[in-house]
Amino acid sequence: FTVTSKQTNPFEGQKPGTSGLRKKVTVFQQPNYLHNFVQATFYALSVDRVHGATLVVSGDGRYFSKEAIQIIIKMAAGNHVRRVWVAQNGLLSTPAVSAVIRERVGHDGAKATGAFILTASHNPGGPHEDFGIKYNMENGGPAPESVTNQIFIHTTTIKEYFIAEDIPDVDISKIGVTSFTGPRGQFDVEVFDSTTDYIKLMKSIFDFGLIKKLLTSPKFSFCYDALHGVAGAYAHKIFVEELGADESSLINCVPKEDFGGGHPDPNLTYAKELVARMGLGKSPASDPPEFGAAADGDADRNMVLGKRFFVTPSDSVAIIAANAVEAIPYFASGLKGVARSMPTSAALDVVAKALGLKFFEVPTGWKFFGNLMDAGMCSICGEESFGTGSDHIREKDGIWAVLAWLSILAFKNKDRLQGDEKLISVEEIVLNHWSTYGRHYYTRYDYENVESAGANELMANLVKLQYDLGELNVLIRKIRPEVSFVIKADEFEYKDPVDGSISSKQGIRFIFNDGSRLIYRLSGTGSVGATIRVYIEQYEKDPTKTGRDSQEALAPLVDVAIKMSKMEQFTGRTAPTVIT
Ligand code: VG1
Ligand code: CO
Structure with missing residues (x-):
């Protein structure tokens, strides 16, 4: 070529x-739009990460992925990349990409140095919906801000891109290697199986034998909803073929370019079918399974449900951390530390303190956990946004989280799987956790697709409120006298303990005397307008008061959050788009 x-x-x-x-x-789809971004990424990477390098290109299979893969292959060749690895049909979950970068060895002994991941994650897909692309580094994690900032700078000055136009489209439905010869020698496209490397990694972390005993026990029942995302490509092999779950326990597990027209976001609003099956929501099923879970489009998120019971993601990571050492072989020798994103509830903090573990609070987004993990400072981490994971890779991992929960259930029920004794349920595990550590009532209100100007004004006004806490507390008393008072307010800034880099303006925080927190952030994953996220949290230590309905317990604080931010005035919204 x-x-x-x-x-x-x-x-x-x-x-x-x-x-x-x-x-x-x-x-x-605009001519050159994707090309510019890909070329800017090549410019932003050091030469050794491009010339002669091996790159993974795949994603959640959403609409436009197939075209994008062919373009990136030709541009990789045009930029002197040596090999491109594409998973069969271009399907790789985001965690599997991370695993492939870290673990996979090619047919010729090659190792990957990075990946283009084609996904817009939990955003809907299809001709009129979202597409996305991101670059992951040789550690398997998202490019750090130093790199993404460089990519952006290059997109503003780009004048040309390099492409091998005469390379024909490669058939990505067939496993195998296609070789081409260019000006600098050989260029290979290797199509490989989407699931092998990931499943191998999962088997090295969990006791599949023990989980199988749980999943095949007549006393246990299970349901997994992939929301037509890429998790479906893994679910059948892992849950049915490896772990013996019944075929009928999988719903929406055929990956689709448009996610069946749905919103592939595993929460109580969008995972309606699973929620109903689990005996929750508007039309609850009568005999729900013991355990249910869902994933987002690229399978890095998870929602965990018990029978008629929702586990908040903030509790989920805390409970996994509290039980990991005994229930999950990978962690048998202890945890190096734990971490959460700033808006995630402090449930994990309490566990860290009780177990004497190193603890870190980082800005929203998985890229911040990677440095801690590379430095051996963190084993388990999570975000309130249905993201949970560990240092087995450098992305959050939806299926890993489900296997972690199944491991905990299997471990706690080891002696009950046979015989008449009732199994310990998801709900009991959570209730026991609260009685030991206290409960963090938690909710998030999302105002999606708000006009950007109004959203920015709302944020600016919140910053202004931080200057005079005396006045703010008077205002809060007027809204809800029963709410505690603000003792600290700031804009979250993070100094990475490993490389010293600073990330500022990562969310506006109001911290109350009783430990409650109100946090406001603008989303960085939407594709149009602005999304305001309001995170509301309240700690209850008294075991007699941990069983309340969460929205009811939080009502006064929610009221304060909405009124003090003048939500309606700045956005015109009287209600959030999504509550999680
Ligand atoms: C959201 C979540 C954040 C998560 C990010 C990517 O970001 O809040 O916790 O890491 O999505 O998840 P934002 O900026 O919109 O709040 V995924 O599954 O979309 O890669
Ligand atoms: Co995702």
Whole structure:
């Protein structure tokens, strides 16, 4: 093949957000739009990460992925990359990409140095919905801000890109290697199986034998909803073939380009079918399974449910951390430390303190956990946004979280799987956790697709409120006298303990005397307008008061959060789009 340089002009707004560049498919379909971003990424990477390198290119299979893969293959060749690895049909979950970068050895002994992940995660897909792209580094984690900032700078000045146009489209439905010869020698495209490397890794972490005993026990029942995302490609092999779950326990497990028209976000609002099956929501089923879980489009998120019971993600990571050493072989020698994102509830903090573990609080987005893990300072981490994971890879991992919960259930019920004794349920595990550590009542209100100007004004006003806490507390008394008073307010800033880099303006915090917290952030993953997230948290230590309904317990604080921010005045919204 030959390499040609193509003239191009910059596009505005190619700044990677919390997790890559996410825009409407129609935006990505503009001539050169994807090309510019890919070339800017090649420019931003050091030469050794491009020339002669091995790159993974795959994603959640959403609409426009197939076209994007062929373009990236040709541009990789045009930029002197040595090999591109594409999973069969371009399907790799985000955690599996991370695992492939870290673990996979190619047919010729090669190791990958990075990946283009094609996903907009939990955002809907299809011709009129979202597409996304992000770059992950050689540790398997998302590119740090130093790299994403460079990518953005290059997108604003780009004049040309390099492409091997005469490379024909590669058939990515067939496993095998296709070789080409270019100006600098050989270029290979290797199509490989989507699930092998990931499943091998899962088997090295968990006791599959023990989990199988649980899943095949007549006393246990299970349901997994992939919301038509890429998790479906793994669910059948792992849960049915490896662990013996019944075929009928999988719902929406066929990956689709448009996620069946749904919103592939595993929460109580969007995972309706699972929620109903688990005996919750508006039309609850009558005999729900013992355990249910869902994943998002790229399978890095998870929602865990028990029979008629919702586990908040903030509790989930705390409970996994509290039980990991005894229930999960990978952690048998102890935890190196734990970490959560700033808006995630402090449930994990309490566990860390009780167990004497190192603890870190980082900004929203998985990229911040990676440095801690690379430095051996953190084993388990999580976010309130249905993200949980560990240092087995450098992304959050939806299926890992489900296997972690199944391990805990299997371990606690080891002696009950046979015989008549009732199994310990998900709900009991959570209630016991609260009675030991206290409960963090928690909710998040999302105002999606708000006009950007109004959202920015709302945030600016909140910053202003922080200057005079005396006045703010008077205002709060007027809204709800029973709510505690604010003792500290700031904009969260994080100094990475490993490389010393500073990330500022990571959310506006109001911390109350009783430990309650109100946090406001603008989302960095949307594709149009602004999304305001309000995180509301209240700690209850008294075991007689940990059993209340969460929305009811939080009502006064929610009221304060909405009124003190003047939500309606700035956004025109009287209710949030989604409550989790
Ligand atoms: C959201 C979540 C954040 C998560 C990010 C990526 O970001 O709040 O916790 O890491 O999505 O998740 P934001 O900036 O919109 O609040 V995923 O599954 O979309 O890669
Ligand atoms: Co995701």
